[in-house]
Amino acid sequence: MxxxxxxxxxxxxxxxxxxxxxxxxxxxxxxxxxxxxxxxxxxxxxxxxxxxxxxxxxxxQKSITFFREVLALCDHPAILAKRETQALFSADSIERARKILDQIPGRATGAYSHSQGIKGLRDTIAAAIEARDGFPADPNDIFMTDGASPAVHMMMQLLIRSEKDGILCPIPQYPLYSASIALHGGSLVPYYLDEVTGWVLEVSELKKQLQEAKSNGITVRALVVINPGNPTGQVLAEENQKAIVEFCKEEGLVLLADEVYQENVYVPEKKFHSFKKVARSMGYGEKDIHLVSFQSVSKGYYGECGKRGGYMEVTGFGADVREHIYKLASVNLCSNITGQILASLVMSPPKVGDKSYESYIAERDGILxxxxxxxxxxxxxxxxxxxxxxxxxxxxxxxxxxxxxxxxxxxxxxxxxxxxxxxxxxxxxxxxxxxxxxxxxxxxxxxxxxxxxxxxxxxxxxxxxxxxxxxxxxxxxxxxxx
Amino acid sequence: MxxxxxxxxxxxxxxxxxxxxxxxxxxxxxxxxxxxxxxxxxxxxxxxxxxxxxxxxxxxQKSITFFREVLALCDHPAILAKRETQALFSADSIERARKILDQIPGRATGAYSHSQGIKGLRDTIAAAIEARDGFPADPNDIFMTDGASPAVHMMMQLLIRSEKDGILCPIPQYPLYSASIALHGGSLVPYYLDEVTGWVLEVSELKKQLQEAKSNGITVRALVVINPGNPTGQVLAEENQKAIVEFCKEEGLVLLADEVYQENVYVPEKKFHSFKKVARSMGYGEKDIHLVSFQSVSKGYYGECGKRGGYMEVTGFGADVREHIYKLASVNLCSNITGQILASLVMSPPKVGDKSYESYIAERDGILxxxxxxxxxxxxxxxxxxxxxxxxxxxxxxxxxxxxxxxxxxxxxxxxxxxxxxxxxxxxxxxxxxxxxxxxxxxxxxxxxxxxxxxxxxxxxxxxxxxxxxxxxxxxxxxxxx
CATH class of the missing domain: 3.90.1150.10 (Aspartate Aminotransferase, domain 1)
Known part of the structure; x- marks a missing residue:
């Protein structure tokens, strides 16, 4: 045959x-x-x-020296104690590599980690989110992934049951979303960004499209917002974000916040605010809204696309649903450890007083x-x-x-x-x-x-x-x- | 709400x-x-x-020194030309890192690669498969993935249309297969390995289960074989593999060969043969059988689970179907570059005469x-x-x-x-x-x-x-x- x-x-x-x-x-x-x-x-x-x-x-674009020093040392820890290493690597990269290795069970960078990622690295990331937002972040809410794409797939896989389930997506959108919705057999419910006003996301448009989808028999389960926008490049105003959060809360929608460009803001009049910070500042907690934020090492000033690091912060789901998200993460065992380490580094770069601080800032600001x-x-x-x-x-x-x-x-x-x-x-x-x-x-x-x-x-x-x-x-x- | x-x-x-x-x-x-x-x-x-x-x-278990040296140098190429580096790293690891960097467009280990993986690394892998099997291998047939699991998911996603599509899987099986089939909405068609004879895979059992599935309205699309076996640890005899190939050819089934334990054989009377080598030695080429082989850096003597490297070799599909596999790979952009580099290394370790050869062999044989x-x-x-x-x-x-x-x-x-x-x-x-x-x-x-x-x-x-x-x-x- x-x-x-x-x-x-x-x-x-x-x-x-x-x-x-x-x-x-x-x-x-x-x-x-x-x-x-x-x-x-x-x-x-x-x-x-x-x-x-x-x-x-x-x-x-060049990679950030400090990040790569730490990655190299974590790949080959045998050189950490050698004299020549001190001539080749910055003192704080050596210190950071030691600290990261101490966070890894058995210092085994070649072992599968916990399905959500190495706990110590998730602690670092949660602390960085807290420092960024001014609201608590729980390391158990962090799921580390090979870039943001697998995290998006995981959420689509969780939410989409059939073509009767819809996901509200901006148009124009990054085609990962349409591709993932198609692969999981759901319906993309489009909402149009307003080009004339600078790609503004109008909540009235969200409401209109939600109603239309409902009248077509579609159960809308989630809203995708990409901020800063891809391909559109706009940065949402905080008031606008509040209205979006309110809409998701009222309609019981999961807010899928693609925040991978959080470090890429180029105009002084705009500032990045995470949707979690906005929701918490409105007094909405775990019980009020399902909120997932995606972050990646591929974007920002670091641009480490090839390392495939990233995470999602998952809040507002019940413990039973969380178990199923954990199971989905487990089926692929874990994300790559180099990417995990890098995700912790981009969220916790050198600080004032660190040996690499000035050169790091020069590299970062030069790129941005x-x-x-x-x-x-x-x-x-x-x-x-x-x-x-x-x-x-x-x-x-x-x-x-x-x-x-x-x-x-x-x-x-x-x-x-x-x-x-x-x-x-x-x-x-x-x-x-x-x-x-x-x-x-x-x-x-x-x-x-x-x-x-x-x-x-x-x-x-x-x-x-x-x-x-x-x-x-x-x-x-x-x-x-x- | x-x-x-x-x-x-x-x-x-x-x-x-x-x-x-x-x-x-x-x-x-x-x-x-x-x-x-x-x-x-x-x-x-x-x-x-x-x-x-x-x-x-x-x-x-310790990682293989040569592999980690090369990874560290590829992560931080700035040290390649430094004098101290020669004291810290083996000469052939420095040489290999240079060669690998030359194979990467722009030497950019932080860039997304071709969706199938870096072409030069796929060349290395294809050459190693050729050397292993004695039959040609095409780098364009290699799809590099974050470990073998995503490759298995990709094939299940391609083949399963509904619960009426079945995949023949060994029982006992590695639960990645049952999990992936469930997630993609297909039917697992079990075939039992015979425990009494040492977990032998009987083609008569395959035929029986195929007939039964057909009579239940299931279209069987593929046969999963895990060799060496997980969880059963058996190594298939070449004659047995020939019968399996013949069965797949006769029935028009895709042979999904999980060959991630190809380096893990512990008894002198058994030897690993890839299914591709067996099929080609029977005279069956591209037009005769759909054959996919999975390999991973997580197993073997290297055991680099955390690096999430691997590949599948996809043969026997038409160019149009291949385009869709390529698209699936593209939606996730590419697998992590560290894992890609490591996959090329495990398939092409130090050779006789290389500076690291003896220490490499001692590490490898010590583990095995x-x-x-x-x-x-x-x-x-x-x-x-x-x-x-x-x-x-x-x-x-x-x-x-x-x-x-x-x-x-x-x-x-x-x-x-x-x-x-x-x-x-x-x-x-x-x-x-x-x-x-x-x-x-x-x-x-x-x-x-x-x-x-x-x-x-x-x-x-x-x-x-x-x-x-x-x-x-x-x-x-x-x-x-x-």
Whole structure:
């Protein structure tokens, strides 16, 4: 008998799931890159400029020295007591590595940990959350995970019973959410962020969409909020967050707070507030609201995507439901210990008086101020282009400009059976080597077109991107202008 | 409104899923450990002896020096060129770290990699598979994962459409399989390993169970084989493997080969053969059989559970199905880079002539020969106990002895609404501090009782386990003997 697994016989939920961030445009970019390697004159550009994914170190961002020193020492503790180690590593990294190893049963960094992560590291994280928010945090509420994505999957797996269960998600959204909801067989209930007012999240819109979902027989179980926003880059105002918390409390919804960009705020008038702090400051405790906050080592100024560290803080669930979350964590045994250690480090970096403090602050602020400059440069450049409007990047790592495509361009796209934003991005890539992700991968108001551009290429590349994009856009508009 | 998520309203598949390896007995063990810490005289033993999980480094097994040197250098490449580094690290670890960094785009160990893992590391792994099997391996068939568990989940997610889709699994089995099938809503189709002949996998049994499943309206999609066996410790004979391959080919089943214990073979008369090698040696290629092999850095002599490295080699699927597997891998971005590096290292350890070769071999052989001794000591001890029979541990890290419990013990268990094997294990833990997992967590022929015991406690502890177990068992039998 011939093998039987074909596309017609695999799980239809897998077929349905989409993940644009690594979709068609990126596969085309990889193909072009290989062609250029083989034949440098194949295209009118010598390199691919990846602006498609929040992967800072792939674009030259340096890791924070102190964090890497500690990781190296924890990987090979045999050198801790050697004289040469003191010449190679900072004194406080040696001290921190010793402290972390003392927190690990048997100092065994090669052992599976507790399913939620090493208790001592969760203590460190809980203390850091307390210091950040001014409200208590319990290490037993922390579930350490391989980046934030598995944590999101775990919550979707817990909450979704069938396609009748809905999850309120922002549009535009980070496609992890739509992908995870599709894989678990639920329904994505969209709520639209208001582009005109700077991607504001209106509670009236949440209410409207919740009612509509209910009238369609959908039980809405949770609300996803991404703050700072991905792909939209806005930072929520505290008053707005209060109204969101109130809405979730009134409707009995789980608030799934994607707070992985909590360190990425670039404008002085905005500040990150965790949803837990906001809820607690309103007097709402464990019994009032189900609240899950996601954090990751991949973002912030650290940008350690490859280490796959992260955690979720789970509050407001009964002990019996918690046991099932624990069981889900157990089935995968534990998250990787290097990522766990790094998660504790990013939540508890060097402090005033520590030997590494000044160099750490210089590295951190260098990265954050450069990101702010890059965001502003790109935002200004987009806003100078004909038919393009771009909201301010208050935070996160992205811009999500809107492009008013000429009718002729839309028609040309339709002729090749391509979404107009994909058509634009494909042309851009083929002519300049710049990789943007079409807005359709994130969702957008029907009839509007966008793309997502990261602010991550190093500063010396940003100017090249602006120049190439500006030239391309002018040619494109000249070709298609109505 | 009060929060709405209760046990009655979460995904029933999550409720159904069981994972005994970290279940009731282990939670009790953790409780006892805390009590002993608070009050050392609380129990007639001073420490908990964990024999419940394949987690070698938690029980004192040392990591392989060369592997950890390379990991440390890759975490903090800034020290590579320093003079002191040559005093602290072996010359070939420095060389290997440089080579690995060269294989990583931008030398960025903190960047997300290709969704399948870093291409250069997959090249290394494919070359090692080729050297092991004598048949070609393609780096594009390798999907690197955070340990083997996520790879197993990915395949279950791909194959299971509904409860009408079945997966043939050995009984006893490693409960990752039953848990994953439950979470994805499929049906576990059991086939029984024959305990009397040393846990032999009879193809006649596969055929019988396949027919029965078909007559119940189940579409069987895949066969799981764990070789060497978990929890049963047997190593399949090559002829047996050929018959299994033939069966899968005839029935069009995906062969899911759990080969994570490939380095753990303790008897000279048995040898590990990968299912891919067996299939290719029979002349079966890509077009003849769907074959997935799972490997992990957690097992073998390396036992690096906490690093969460592993891969699956996926062969025999059409390009269109492969795209969907790739998409599933993409949704989680990539596995952790430290784990990826380690996976390449365990598949390509130091070679004759390398500076670290001799110390590496001494460490490796020291661990493997000690494991073999520990397996034999425990096997012999079990077989001396009244009413207990134990097959040979040919490989893996476990023994799965059968206990013929007296009727009176079974009755006593029923009176406290407990499975008899759980009753035995709970008594054992409370009286001796030894942690075994009851056989019911792995599945067993109805009316038979077993427990799983790892061979991992260090040799000086093994004798204590044997003594305490022997004393306990005698008391238990004296109390309950018919």
């Amino acid at each position: 011939a093998p039987q697994v074909t596309v017609d016989s695999i799980n239809p939920k897998v077929i349905e799931c989409q993940y644009a961030v690594r979709g068609e445009i990126v596969i085309l970019a990889q193909k072009l890159q290989q062609e250029i390697q083989a034949k440098p004159e194949a295209y009118p550009f010598q390199e691919i400029l990846y602006c498609n994914i929040g992967n800072p170190q792939s674009l030259g 101020s450069s990101l702010a400059r890059r965001a502003k440069t790109l935002e200004d450049a987009f806003n100078k282009l004909e038919g393009i409007t771009c909201n301010k990047a208050e935070g996160a790592m992205y811009l999500f400009p809107r492009i008013n495509l000429p009718k002729k361009a839309i028609k040309a796209a339709e002729e090749v059976k391509t979404a107009p934003d994909l058509f634009y991005c494909r042309r851009l890539l083929n002519e300049t080597g710049i990789v943007f992700v079409p807005g359709s991968g994130f969702g957008q108001v029907p009839g509007t077109w966008h793309f997502r551009c990261t602010i991550l290429p190093q500063e010396e590349k940003i100017q090249a991107i602006v120049t190439r994009l500006t030239d391309f856009h002018k040619r494109f508009m000249d070709e298609f202008r109505d | 009060a929060p709405q998520v209760t046990v009655d309203s979460i995904n029933p598949k999550v409720i159904e899923c069981q994972y005994a390896v970290r279940g009731e007995i282990v939670i009790l063990a953790q409780k006892l450990q805390q009590e002993i810490q608070a009050k050392p005289e609380a129990y007639p033993f001073q420490e908990i002896l964990y024999c419940n999980i394949g987690n070698p480094q938690s029980l004192g 020969s000690s494991l073999a001794r520990r397996a034999k000591t425990l096997e012999d001890a079990f077989n001396k106990l009244e009413g207990i029979t134990c097959n040979k541990a040919e490989g893996a890290m476990y023994l799965f002895p059968r206990i013929n419990l007296p009727k009176k013990a079974i009755k006593a268990a029923e009176e406290v609404k407990t499975a008899p094997d759980l009753f035995y294990c709970r008594r054992l833990l409370n009286e001796t501090g030894i942690v075994f997992v009851p056989g019911s967590g792995f599945g067993q022929v109805p009316g038979t009782w077993h427990f799983r015991c790892t061979i991992l406690p260090q040799e000086e502890k093994i004798q204590a386990i044997v003594t305490r177990l022997t004393d306990f068992h005698k008391r238990f039998m004296d109390e309950f003997r018919d």
